[in-house]
Amino acid sequence: xxxxxxxxxxxxxxxxxxxxxxxxxxxxxxxxxxxxxxxxxxxxxxxxxxxxxxxxxxxxxxxxxxxxxxxxxxxxxxxxxxxxxxxxxxxxxxxxxxxxxxxxxxxxxxxxxxxxxxxxxxxxxxxxxxxxxxxxxxxxxxxxxxxxxxxxxxxxxxxxxxxxxxxxxxxxxxxxxxxxxxxxxxxxxxxxxxxxxxxxxxxxxxxxxxxxxxxxxxxxxxxxxxxxxxxxxxxxxxxxxxxxxxxxxxxxxxxxxxxxxxxxxxxxxxxxxxxxxxxxxxxxxxxxxxxxxxxxxxxxxxxxxxxxxxxxxxxxxxxxxxxxxxxxxxxxxxxxxxxxxxxxxxxxxxxxxxxxxxxxxxxxxxxxxxxxxxxxxxxxxxxxxxxxxxxxxxxxxxxxxxxxxxxxxxxxxxxxxx
DNA sequence: GTCAATTCACATGAAAGAGACCACGGTCTAGTG
DNA sequence: CTAGACCGTGGTCTCTTTCATGTGAATTGACGA
Numbered sequence: 001x002x003x004x005x006x007x008x009x010x011x012x013x014x015x016x017x018x019x020x021x022x023x024x025x026x027x028x029x030x031x032x033x034x035x036x037x038x039x040x041x042x043x044x045x046x047x048x049x050x051x052x053x054x055x056x057x058x059x060x061x062x063x064x065x066x067x068x069x070x071x072x073x074x075x076x077x078x079x080x081x082x083x084x085x086x087x088x089x090x091x092x093x094x095x096x097x098x099x100x101x102x103x104x105x106x107x108x109x110x111x112x113x114x115x116x117x118x119x120x121x122x123x124x125x126x127x128x129x130x131x132x133x134x135x136x137x138x139x140x141x142x143x144x145x146x147x148x149x150x151x152x153x154x155x156x157x158x159x160x161x162x163x164x165x166x167x168x169x170x171x172x173x174x175x176x177x178x179x180x181x182x183x184x185x186x187x188x189x190x191x192x193x194x195x196x197x198x199x200x201x202x203x204x205x206x207x208x209x210x211x212x213x214x215x216x217x218x219x220x221x222x223x224x225x226x227x228x229x230x231x232x233x234x235x236x237x238x239x240x241x242x243x244x245x246x247x248x249x250x251x252x253x254x255x256x257x258x259x260x261x262x263x264x265x266x267x268x269x270x271x272x273x274x275x276x277x278x279x280x281x282x283x284x285x286x287x288x289x290x291x292x293x294x295x296x297x298x299x300x301x302x303x304x305x306x307x308x309x310x311x312x313x314x315x316x317x318x319x320x321x322x323x324x325x326x327x328x329x330x331x332x333x334x335x336x337x338x339x340x341x342x343x344x345x346x347x348x349x350x351x352x353x354x355x356x357x358x359x360x361x362x363x364x365x366x367x368x369x370x371x372x373x374x375x376x377x378x379x380x381x382x383x384x385x386x387x388x389x390x391x392x393x394x395x396x397x398x399x400x401x402x403x404x405x406x407x408x409x410x411x412x413x414x415x416x417x418x
Numbered sequence: 419g420t421c422a423a424t425t426c427a428c429a430t431g432a433a434a435g436a437g438a439c440c441a442c443g444g445t446c447t448a449g450t451g
Numbered sequence: 452c453t454a455g456a457c458c459g460t461g462g463t464c465t466c467t468t469t470c471a472t473g474t475g476a477a478t479t480g481a482c483g484a
Contacts, residue, residue: 109463126463127440303466342428362468367429383429387477390427 016233017267017276023231024264026257029074034226035219036068039210043076046208047185050147051083053090055181058171058205062188063212066255069187070098072212073151091146095119100154108166111158112137115150134169138176145179155186156193167197171204214254220246223256224263232267238279241266245283262286292403298376300410305361307411309369312348313379314404316340317397340395342367356415370395 022028033040049056061069077094084092095118099111112133113123121140123133141148155167173182186205188194194202194209215223224242245266249259263278265286270278299310320338346366353360361369370393374381380398385391397404 107464124441125439127442127461129462132441132462305466361466363428364430364469365467368467371429383475385428385475385477386426387475388424388426388479389477390425391474391476392428 017236017270017278018231019233020230021264021267023227024260024267026260029071030227032226033068033071033075034223035215036072036212039068039212040072040076042210043072044079046210047076047080047149050080050092050094050149050183051085053092053147055147055174056149056183057207058183059185059208059210060188060194060206061185061210061212062191062193064191064214064253064255065189066249066253066257066259067212067214068256069212070153073185073187077149077151089145091144092149093119093146094149094151096151096153098153100157106158109133111152111166116140138173141180141182142177143179148180148182149185150182151185151187153187154189156188156190167205168201171201215250215256216254217243217246217250220249220254220256220259224259227260228263231263232278236267236270236277238277240280241278241283244280248283248287258290261290265290292406295378295399295403296406296410298378299407304358304414305365306369306372307414308352308356308358309345309349309366310373310378310407311411311415312345312352313340313370313373313395313397314408316344316348317404342370342392342395345370345395352415367393 023030043059043061046059047056061073063069074096077096081092081094095115097111097114097118099106109126109128109130112130113125116123116133116137119140121136123136150170167184167186170182170184184205191211194206197205221242224245228237228242242263245259245262248262249255252258262283263286266278266282269282269285269289270276273282275282299307302310317340320340323338342363346363349366350360370379370381373379378397378399380396382394383391384394399407
């Protein structure tokens with residue numbers, strides 16, 4: 001037994017195909033960013049005036065995930081901080097904040113709290129009136145002459161919950177500050193985000209705009225090539241691995257992060273296989289694994305009520321697959337289409353709850369839950385109207401059978417149904 | 419046959435409540451001099 | 452006299468419920484050809 005384990009450990013240590021795995025981790029900040037020179041230069045030239053202590057235009061970056069927005073802005077930030085002169089009569093602070101992080105979450109209060117923390121103050125997680133946090137923020141900022149650049153990553157995520165007043169206040173903050181000047185860099189994944197914004201906010205927030213286009217397959221391949229040189233030992237990549245990787249990611253709107261994940265996971269799988277090379281097939285497996293892990297992770301961290309709803313959706317879609325008919329409504333005349341509707345889900349959900357002696361949520365709530373599953377990509381939803389038959393969501397499971405099975409395993413822990 | 423009204427079964431919105439968590443300030447208690 | 456324990460108030464956050472209003476097209480029924 002002991003030697004078995006020794007063997008496993010030994011082989012992992014000796015045969016590691018990684019040289020430096022961190023390079024492939026998403027947290028890694030490479031010192032050069034291929035194919036983003038133009039954007040970096042533009043950001044730099046827009047933000048450069050801060051080095052003279054002047055307020056710059058507010059900047060707005062947008063582009064899909066994994067197009068290098070965050071990387072670029074962080075890079076420029078570091079460079080700027082390097083260059084700022086020590087003896088200047090002002091101090092420069094550039095704060096990066098990802099609004100979407102679980103901890104920071106999505107309220108005005110928390111964003112302010114997080115900013116204050118980053119600037120060296122401290123705020124309790126809850127308990128204070130928002131207004132108090134707000135004035136604390138201003139106090140903190142305005143006690144010395146300084147220039148502050150706030151980088152708010154993924155603001156689009158937060159704006160669903162927070163009124164756009166917050167951004168408006170932020171952009172108007174300068175008038176309340178006497179010594180300090182502030183400028184805002186917003187980053188959004190959502191290309192249409194700006195259109196939904198209040199015009200006042202829009203015009204002040206995006207005095208300058210910059211679009212990050214997706215990488216194409218060739219560029220992705222180039223990025224992968226550069227990173228893999230540092231990440232892997234010599235010659236562990238089978239011919240075609242990189243291009244396959246790039247192709248996969250290019251299909252997902254040119255997401256470089258995805259490509260790197262893919263490569264890393266493929267490497268891990270190869271190691272586990274005791275293979276000394278990463279083969280093309282590892283990429284395929286990795287692709288499945290990433291998808292699977294992501295979904296299962298989401299599902300298992302979901303609260304019980306969500307799992308119950310999902311349980312009934314899975315159950316229903318299995319029954320449909322087997323040809324068991326639900327309500328009259330879902331009886332497809334042609335016998336081909338046999339979709340699931342909100343009502344079906346709710347009925348079954350009620351049954352499940354009763355069996356498990358759990359409180360039943362309102363239909364209103366379940367409706368929202370279903371919509372959230374849609375946003376998570378676990379199901380696909382379409383609102384259809386069946387004329388006099390009513391109006392409802394048509395629900396389709398968007399995960400493979402295999403994942404559905406695994407999901408059932410997870411849900412089984414907290415539910416007594418199957 | 420045609421056309422507008424009706425109707426279904428929810429979708430979608432807004433507001434507000436419950437319960438958990440927490441800060442702050444005041445009051446009480448016990449230990450100290 | 453003072454530090455610390457203990458409470459009450461008022462705040463935020465998340466998840467829900469309640470009440471209201473919206474909605475797309477099949478169905479209905481009145482109407483006219």
